[in-house]
Amino acid sequence: GPLMRCRWKINAMSQKRRDSTHCVVVLVAVACLSCLHGSRPAGFSALHAAGCSHPQRSSFVSGRCKLPACPRIQSRTSRDSAAAQPDQQSRAHTPLWTLKATQMLIFAANVCLARYITVYYDSLGLSRKVMGMLLVIMPMMSFVGGLFWSSVVDKSGAYRKTLISTSIAGVAVVFAYLLPAVRGSLPLLVAVTTLHGFLAAPAGPIVDGLCLKVLAEENVSGEAYGDQRLWSAVGWGGMALVAGRLVDAFGTNSIFFSYAVLVLVNVFVIARYIPGSSKSDSQDGGKERRVLSTREWLKMLCSFDSLWMLANLLVYGVLVALVENFLNVFIMQDFVSPPKVILGAATAVMCAFEIPVFKYVGRLWSDGRRGLIPVLAAAELVMALRCLLYAVLPRHQPWLVLLVEPLHGFTFAAVWCATVE
Numbered sequence: 001g002p003l004m005r006c007r008w009k010i011n012a013m014s015q016k017r018r019d020s021t022h023c024v025v026v027l028v029a030v031a032c033l034s035c036l037h038g039s040r041p042a043g044f045s046a047l048h049a050a051g052c053s054h055p056q057r058s059s060f061v062s063g064r065c066k067l068p069a070c071p072r073i074q075s076r077t078s079r080d081s082a083a084a085q086p087d088q089q090s091r092a093h094t095p096l097w098t099l100k101a102t103q104m105l106i107f108a109a110n111v112c113l114a115r116y117i118t119v120y121y122d123s124l125g126l127s128r129k130v131m132g133m134l135l136v137i138m139p140m141m142s143f144v145g146g147l148f149w150s151s152v153v154d155k156s157g158a159y160r161k162t163l164i165s166t167s168i169a170g171v172a173v174v175f176a177y178l179l180p181a182v183r184g185s186l187p188l189l190v191a192v193t194t195l196h197g198f199l200a201a202p203a204g205p206i207v208d209g210l211c212l213k214v215l216a217e218e219n220v221s222g223e224a225y226g227d228q229r230l231w232s233a234v235g236w237g238g239m240a241l242v243a244g245r246l247v248d249a250f251g252t253n254s255i256f257f258s259y260a261v262l263v264l265v266n267v268f269v270i271a272r273y274i275p276g277s278s279k280s281d282s283q284d285g286g287k288e289r290r291v292l293s294t295r296e297w298l299k300m301l302c303s304f305d306s307l308w309m310l311a312n313l314l315v316y317g318v319l320v321a322l323v324e325n326f327l328n329v330f331i332m333q334d335f336v337s338p339p340k341v342i343l344g345a346a347t348a349v350m351c352a353f354e355i356p357v358f359k360y361v362g363r364l365w366s367d368g369r370r371g372l373i374p375v376l377a378a379a380e381l382v383m384a385l386r387c388l389l390y391a392v393l394p395r396h397q398p399w400l401v402l403l404v405e406p407l408h409g410f411t412f413a414a415v416w417c418a419t420v421e
Contacts, residue, residue: 007333014147019361077250090360093217094210094274099210100231101231102269102270103207103228104265108235109258109266112255112259114324115243115343116247118135130186134193138197140197143201145202146205149166151201159213163202163270166200167203171259172293180235182249208229215228230355230358237347240347241345242258243255244342246337248341312376319384323408335395336395336396349405350405350412352406356409357414361418363374372418375418379410379414379415386407386408
C-alpha cells in the first residue's frame, strides 16, 4: 500500500513537470507568433483561461496537451471559412408543404371573388357593359400591382412581409364591397375594384416566385413547379363548389366572408412557417446576387423573342378572358333557369382536370423529344374548339356545360407550365 501511494505521487509529479514543460514551450511559441504579428502576446491570458496552466483541466491527445488555437488566428480562420461556406444550420428552410398550402389557400380565396363577383354585380343590377368595365379594371390593376410588388420583392427579398401586408390590406378593401355607399355608387365601386386589384396582385406571381426560389435552393428530387402549382387547382376547384352552395344558402355576401377567412388562414401559415428575408436571400455561396438594372431589363424585354412570346400570350389572354370572366354571366343569363350551384360545379370540373396536367405535362418536354411550341399551339387549338362548343350548347340544358369544362385542364395548366418553363 505505501509503495503504491509513493509510486502514484512520483508519477503525478512527473506528469506535472511534463505538463509544465509543454505549457512553457507553447507559451514561448505564442509569444513568438505575437511578435511576428507586431503586437504584444495577448494569447497568454486566453491560454491560461483555457486551462493549460492547470494539469487537472488539460486534455490529452496521444500524450500531448490539446490547446486552443491562437484567438487572433482562430477568429481570422472562422471569418474566412464563414465567407467561403455559409453555416447551413443557421439558414432557415421553407418546408415544401407550406408552398402547397399557400397555393391552395390563396386560390381558394381568390375563386370566391373571381367566380362569383359577377353574381354580386348582377345583384346590384349592373349592365353587361358596366360589368365588362369592372372586369377589365381588375386584371389591369393586377398587372400594374404585379410589376410593383415584384420589384419590391426583388430589391428586398421580403416575400413574407409583402404577402402578409398586402393580404391583410386586401381583406380590409374586400369588406368595402359590403358598404351601402359602395353598393349604390358606381365611382366608389370602381375605386374599390381598383384598389382590390392592386393589393391582390402579389398573391400569384410572388408565390410562384417563392416556389421557384425554394425548389432551386432545396434541390429536392421528385418535386417540380407543377407539383406545387397543382394545389392551386385543388383550392380553386374545391372552394368554387363550396362557395356556390354558400351563395345559394346565404346570399352573395358570403363570398366576401369566405375570402377573408381563407386569406387570414394563409397569413397565419406564412407568418408561422415561411422564414423571413435574410442575407442568404441576396447572396449565393457568399457572392452577391446580381440584379438586372432597369435598362438591362428593358433591353431584354424588347428583344424579338420576348415581344413575340408576349404578343402570343396577349392574344391567348383575350381568349381566356372571354371564358374566365363571362362564362358565369353566359350561364346565368343565356340558359333557362340555371341553378347557381352549377357555377361551382363547372369550376370544380375544370380544376379536377388541371391537376393531372400540372403533374405530368412537364414530361412532354423534359425528355427533349418535344419542345414547348407544340404544346402552346395545341392548347390554342383546343381553346378555339372549347369556345365553339359553348356556342352550340342547347339553352334549356345548362348542365351540358360540364361536358366542355374538362378541356380547361389542357388549355390552362399546359399553357401555364409551358410559359413558366
